[in-house]
Amino acid sequence: MELLLRRRSIRRFLDREVPLEVLIKIVNVARHAPSGKNRQPWEFIIITDEDILKRLGNARRPSSEPLLNAKAAIAIVTDPNTPTHIEDGACVAIYVWLAAVSMGLGAVWINPGGVKEMYEILGLPEGRHLHSIIAIGWPAEKPKPKRLKRLSELVHINTYGNKLKEEVSL
C-alpha cells in the first residue's frame, strides 16, 4: 500500500543510466497486469536510445518534455481491435510505473495524444495504437504533496447521492 502512495509523477531525472536488465524486469512484472478476458492486448517498446528519447521529447511539448532528460522510456502499444484496449493499456501502464517505483526509479506517464510524429519515430505499423509512454529515470526531484479532492466529495454509500457525511480521518 505504501508503494501506491509513494508513486508520484517524476519529470526530472539524474544523469545516470538505467540498465536494460532493470527495464526488462519492469516489463516482466508489468505483463502480469489484468486485461479484459486476459487478452493482454499490449506490446512494449523499451527505449534507451538517446536520440529517440530526444525526438519523442520534442514531439508533443510541453507534456512530452520529461523525455528530454529521461534515461529510458517504455512505450505501451495496444491493439485497437480489442474493445477494452484503452483500459487494458492503462492497467499495464500503471503496472510499469509501479514496478519502476518499487525499484527506486521515478517515472511519469506521457500521453501521446495520437501525435503522428511519435508513431513515425517508433516505427509503428498500421493497426497499432500508441497508448502511452512511461518516461523513466533515477529521480532528481521530490514533488510537493499532491492536491487531492476530499473523501467526502468523492464517496457515496450504496447509491449515488448518498454521500459520506463527514471527512473521515484514517
Place this chain on the structure above:
Amino acid sequence: MELLLRRRSIRRFLDREVPLEVLIKIVNVARHAPSGKNRQPWEFIIITDEDILKRLGNARRPSSEPLLNAKAAIAIVTDPNTPTHIEDGACVAIYVWLAAVSMGLGAVWINPGGVKEMYEILGLPEGRHLHSIIAIGWPAEKPKPKRLKRLSELVHINTYGNKLKEEVSL
C-alpha cells in the same frame, strides 16, 4: 512488486463481512491514483447492501456474477467530459484493486459495458459514466497460474519490430 504479482481475479468469496472502515481505507488510498493533469475525474460508490449487490450481479451475466457472492463492491464513476476519463478510471480501479489485495482481500474488475439497469440500480444521474465495478470479499479460491504471453512476443527495443532476441530468464 510482490503486490503486483499477487493480484489476481478472485470471483469466489467467503461468507464474511468486509467492514466499512476497510472499504473507506481502500478508497482513501485509491484517490492517490494518477490522472491526466491531476483532474481526478472520479467518484466512488461503496456498496455493502446485499440487495444492491445481488441486483448488480444479475444485471450483466455471466461477467457480473461475482457480485452475487461478493460482500462488497466499489463502483468507479467517471466524468465523461474529461477526455482521459477512461484511462483515469482504469488507474483508480487498479489502485482500488491493489489496495484491497494489500489488505488480504480478493477482488475482480466487472465491466458494466454500459448496461442501463446498472445505472438505475445505482441511481446514477445524467452525465456520469459507470466505468467499472470492483467486486470485493475475503478470497475463497486460489486461482491457477495465469496464462501469460512470452516476453519475447511482447518486447521491442528502441523501435517497433526490433524484438528481444530470446526469452530472458529473470
